[in-house]
Amino acid sequence: MTKAIIYIPNKNPMQSGAAKSNKWILEFITKDPTKNPLMGWESSSDTLTELKLEFPSKEVAISYAKKKKIDxxxxxxKKRKTVKKSYADNFLK
Known part of the structure; x- marks a missing residue:
C-alpha cells in the first residue's frame, strides 16, 4: 500500500509575496530507501517518490487519495503572523 502526505508547500524565502501558496501537494513517501555505497546518495527503486501532484484544494486531494486507495x-x-509596521515606527520610541 502506498503512503503519501498532503500539504501546502512553504513560500520561497527570497520572495515577500504569498502568491501561489494556495495549492495543495500530494507527495508519496519512499518505502525502502537505500544508500549508495560509492557516493552516499539515498536512492530507491520506488518511482512514485518522484511524483508530486498539485491540487487546488485540500478536499480534492483527499478525494483523489481515497479514490486511488492511497493511505x-x-x-x-501554520498560520502566519503578520505585524503591521509603518516607516514612522523607526523614529518613535
Missing amino acids: FEIIEP
Missing part, C-alpha cells in the same frame, strides 16, 4: 497524512499549514 495519506495531512500536514496542516
Whole structure:
C-alpha cells in the first residue's frame, strides 16, 4: 500500500509575496530507501517518490487519495503572523 502526505508547500524565502501558496501537494513517501555505497546518495527503486501532484484544494486531494486507495497524512499549514509596521515606527520610541 502506498503512503503519501498532503500539504501546502512553504513560500520561497527570497520572495515577500504569498502568491501561489494556495495549492495543495500530494507527495508519496519512499518505502525502502537505500544508500549508495560509492557516493552516499539515498536512492530507491520506488518511482512514485518522484511524483508530486498539485491540487487546488485540500478536499480534492483527499478525494483523489481515497479514490486511488492511497493511505495519506495531512500536514496542516501554520498560520502566519503578520505585524503591521509603518516607516514612522523607526523614529518613535
